[in-house]
Amino acid sequence: MSRVYNFCAGPCTLPLPVLEAVRDELVDFRGTGMSLIELSHRSPAYEDVHEEAIASFRQVFGVPEDFEVLFLQGGATLLFSTVPMNLVAEGEPVAYVRSGTWGRTAEQDAAVFADAYPAWDGAPHGYTRMPRVDELEIRPGTRYLHVTSNETIEGIRVSAFPDVGVPLVADMSSDYLSRPIPWERFDLVYGGAQKNLGPAGLAVVVVRRERLGEPPRPLGSYLRFDLHAERRSLLNTPPMFAIYVMGKVLAWIRSMGGVEAMERRAAERSGRIYAAIDTSDGFYRSPVDRADRSHMNVVFRLPTEELEAAFLRAAEAEGLVNLKGHRSVGGIRASVYNAMPDEGVDALVTFMRAFAEQRA
Amino acid sequence: MSRVYNFCAGPCTLPLPVLEAVRDELVDFRGTGMSLIELSHRSPAYEDVHEEAIASFRQVFGVPEDFEVLFLQGGATLLFSTVPMNLVAEGEPVAYVRSGTWGRTAEQDAAVFADAYPAWDGAPHGYTRMPRVDELEIRPGTRYLHVTSNETIEGIRVSAFPDVGVPLVADMSSDYLSRPIPWERFDLVYGGAQKNLGPAGLAVVVVRRERLGEPPRPLGSYLRFDLHAERRSLLNTPPMFAIYVMGKVLAWIRSMGGVEAMERRAAERSGRIYAAIDTSDGFYRSPVDRADRSHMNVVFRLPTEELEAAFLRAAEAEGLVNLKGHRSVGGIRASVYNAMPDEGVDALVTFMRAFAEQRA
Numbered sequence: 001m002s003r004v005y006n007f008c009a010g011p012c013t014l015p016l017p018v019l020e021a022v023r024d025e026l027v028d029f030r031g032t033g034m035s036l037i038e039l040s041h042r043s044p045a046y047e048d049v050h051e052e053a054i055a056s057f058r059q060v061f062g063v064p065e066d067f068e069v070l071f072l073q074g075g076a077t078l079l080f081s082t083v084p085m086n087l088v089a090e091g092e093p094v095a096y097v098r099s100g101t102w103g104r105t106a107e108q109d110a111a112v113f114a115d116a117y118p119a120w121d122g123a124p125h126g127y128t129r130m131p132r133v134d135e136l137e138i139r140p141g142t143r144y145l146h147v148t149s150n151e152t153i154e155g156i157r158v159s160a161f162p163d164v165g166v167p168l169v170a171d172m173s174s175d176y177l178s179r180p181i182p183w184e185r186f187d188l189v190y191g192g193a194q195k196n197l198g199p200a201g202l203a204v205v206v207v208r209r210e211r212l213g214e215p216p217r218p219l220g221s222y223l224r225f226d227l228h229a230e231r232r233s234l235l236n237t238p239p240m241f242a243i244y245v246m247g248k249v250l251a252w253i254r255s256m257g258g259v260e261a262m263e264r265r266a267a268e269r270s271g272r273i274y275a276a277i278d279t280s281d282g283f284y285r286s287p288v289d290r291a292d293r294s295h296m297n298v299v300f301r302l303p304t305e306e307l308e309a310a311f312l313r314a315a316e317a318e319g320l321v322n323l324k325g326h327r328s329v330g331g332i333r334a335s336v337y338n339a340m341p342d343e344g345v346d347a348l349v350t351f352m353r354a355f356a357e358q359r360a
Numbered sequence: 361m362s363r364v365y366n367f368c369a370g371p372c373t374l375p376l377p378v379l380e381a382v383r384d385e386l387v388d389f390r391g392t393g394m395s396l397i398e399l400s401h402r403s404p405a406y407e408d409v410h411e412e413a414i415a416s417f418r419q420v421f422g423v424p425e426d427f428e429v430l431f432l433q434g435g436a437t438l439l440f441s442t443v444p445m446n447l448v449a450e451g452e453p454v455a456y457v458r459s460g461t462w463g464r465t466a467e468q469d470a471a472v473f474a475d476a477y478p479a480w481d482g483a484p485h486g487y488t489r490m491p492r493v494d495e496l497e498i499r500p501g502t503r504y505l506h507v508t509s510n511e512t513i514e515g516i517r518v519s520a521f522p523d524v525g526v527p528l529v530a531d532m533s534s535d536y537l538s539r540p541i542p543w544e545r546f547d548l549v550y551g552g553a554q555k556n557l558g559p560a561g562l563a564v565v566v567v568r569r570e571r572l573g574e575p576p577r578p579l580g581s582y583l584r585f586d587l588h589a590e591r592r593s594l595l596n597t598p599p600m601f602a603i604y605v606m607g608k609v610l611a612w613i614r615s616m617g618g619v620e621a622m623e624r625r626a627a628e629r630s631g632r633i634y635a636a637i638d639t640s641d642g643f644y645r646s647p648v649d650r651a652d653r654s655h656m657n658v659v660f661r662l663p664t665e666e667l668e669a670a671f672l673r674a675a676e677a678e679g680l681v682n683l684k685g686h687r688s689v690g691g692i693r694a695s696v697y698n699a700m701p702d703e704g705v706d707a708l709v710t711f712m713r714a715f716a717e718q719r720a
Contacts, residue, residue, distance in 0.1 A: 242601070
């Protein structure tokens with residue numbers, strides 16, 4: 001089979017030149033006579049890869065000097081626990097925006113380690129929009145406000161990060177490095193790599209250095225951000241292959257114009273799909289508020305579930321794959337992460353118009 | 361450069377046919393039109409890889425029916441925390457053998473979550489041997505005895521797992537699947553994949569199912585073994601690439617005759633290196649007790665540090681690389697994990713004899 005356009009919500013499509021470069025040096029990494037996955041994590045050959053990935057991440061995302069970049073394992077799911085473990089003491093109040101599946105999950109795990117409360121709950125709105133700033137209820141003494149910058153399943157995003165007088169903590173798993181952020185409002189940003197950055201098995205934390213003292217509770221070594229920072233994410237053997245691939249993806253993002261270009265591109269590309277929805281005379285329907293539509297995960301419905309099934313079958317036959325919506329919301333979801341080629345978006349939009357014309 | 365013999369203590373050499381197969385399907389995984397690292401972890405193509413890896417691990421290691429196999433992230437280092445977190449309540453006594461660097465580190469992390477105490481301390485012996493069974497001091501009420509089955513840095517191993525009336529928990533990171541174990545004595549076995557099993561970024565836990573009830577303390581979701589077991593290690597996105605490569609390594613181990621063959625091979629191969637040491641008229645010297653010599657990491661010294669440096673330079677010139685001992689113990693360390701070809705051991709032994717003859 002020739003290469004498909006993979007609209008999966010993650011893990012997902014990666015730039016083809018990255019995959020080809022990984023393949024070409026898979027057995028012999030840069031003349032070492034070894035594969036990268038056979039290198040010692042203390043070897044100069046790997047240390048170059050590691051340091052270059054840290055430097056590239058900082059450069060591409062515009063990370064300020066007073067933040068540390070950590071490469072960790074366990075995904076955002078482990079970070080749902082370790083972020084509150086490291087930032088606050090037991091019983092301290094932390095606010096969570098219940099914006100969708102991931103915002104809710106993050107809050108549930110945080111509640112084990114802190115007094116996590118909802119600053120806003122999207123349930124009455126069916127998780128179809130983000131809160132307005134004046135809807136956020138922040139209690140006195142709150143240590144941070146947690147937001148999910150993009151809800152992968154529901155297809156909504158924080159269009160502007162709120163300024164609410166407490167530091168922000170953001171799970172950016174599904175829109176990492178697709179947009180610049182106002183660093184001055186943030187204490188910590190985190191996310192899994194497996195959407196915009198590289199393969200599964202790596203999470204990246206960016207944390208304000210002054211939050212990294214002795215942790216506010218006793219913790220085992222792997223759970224401590226301060227130790228990972230001190231050891232430059234080499235406290236133990238890191239997920240070397242994922243870091244290596246991410247380094248190549250970061251170089252590719254740079255070659256494409258950086259995060260600002262990714263942001264423009266994401267707005268333009270998702271915009272074309274939303275336009276195909278909005279101009280379909282109601283054949284396609286976006287269930288979410290226009291202002292909060294995700295630029296990464298375009299969720300839409302067709303008139304019936306039968307038509308949705310037919311849409312998925314016909315799309316797959318044309319090499320447009322993994323367009324099925326998450327089982328919890330149904331319908332269609334087109335994820336157009338950074339690495340999706342423009343041609344994939346063109347093909348999808350053309351297909352959508354043709355399918356609507358035939359079946360409407 | 362042509363392929364070298366890589367004696368690194370981990371990450372380390374992998375079977376060349378495995379690397380070649382990974383390379384060949386890196387860009388297009390089995391006709392999907394996608395790379396394995398672009399697949400959804402919920403896709404049938406990946407689920408096959410995942411289930412096959414679980415089944416192979418069970419089969420190759422002879423895991424009994426009443427144990428679960430979990431694929432986790434964070435390495436053995438995170439497990440130093442999560443094993444006591446999941447198995448015991450705060451304040452409950454757990455015994456640790458301080459056999460070397462890793463035994464000590466495991467105990468330090470466990471002490472945060474339980475009443476961890478040393479059942480035996482190798483410090484007075486310079487960590488050159490393991491305890492005899494009658495030297496182990498187990499307090500009443502102890503929930504488990506933790507052993508490090510092979511101390512990677514010091515080069516010693518547990519030659520026979522003790523029967524002490526409390527369940528064993530073993531960190532087998534550096535001799536995983538190089539020997540069968542008496543499952544009836546164990547509650548849990550764990551280890552990082554990056555020595556005998558595959559790339560870094562994956563840890564495998566084998567845990568007795570009856571230990572997997574509601575955890576004895578409140579825990580965030582990623583920290584809970586019971587949830588990982590329920591979800592067959594698909595609670596969140598797993599380290600798919602590492603699991604996939606491990607699957608291929610497991611098939612390779614099977615093709616070589618399984619764990620019993622690995623055990624015989626390890627005894628024979630390390631035995632040849634120890635013989636080169638013991639018959640060198642004192643030029644080479646093993647610092648550890650003969651009965652506890654590791655079959656994976658052969659540690660030895662030369663008469664002077666200058667000779668050791670010359671040995672490392674000359675070995676590297678012949679394509680025998682990563683033979684330097686850990687900085688904390690110095691000297692030479694030849695790690696001969698499962699995937700080291702016999703020819704690598706032959707080449708090392710030949711080199712050792714020639715070097716001793718020239719320089720003695």
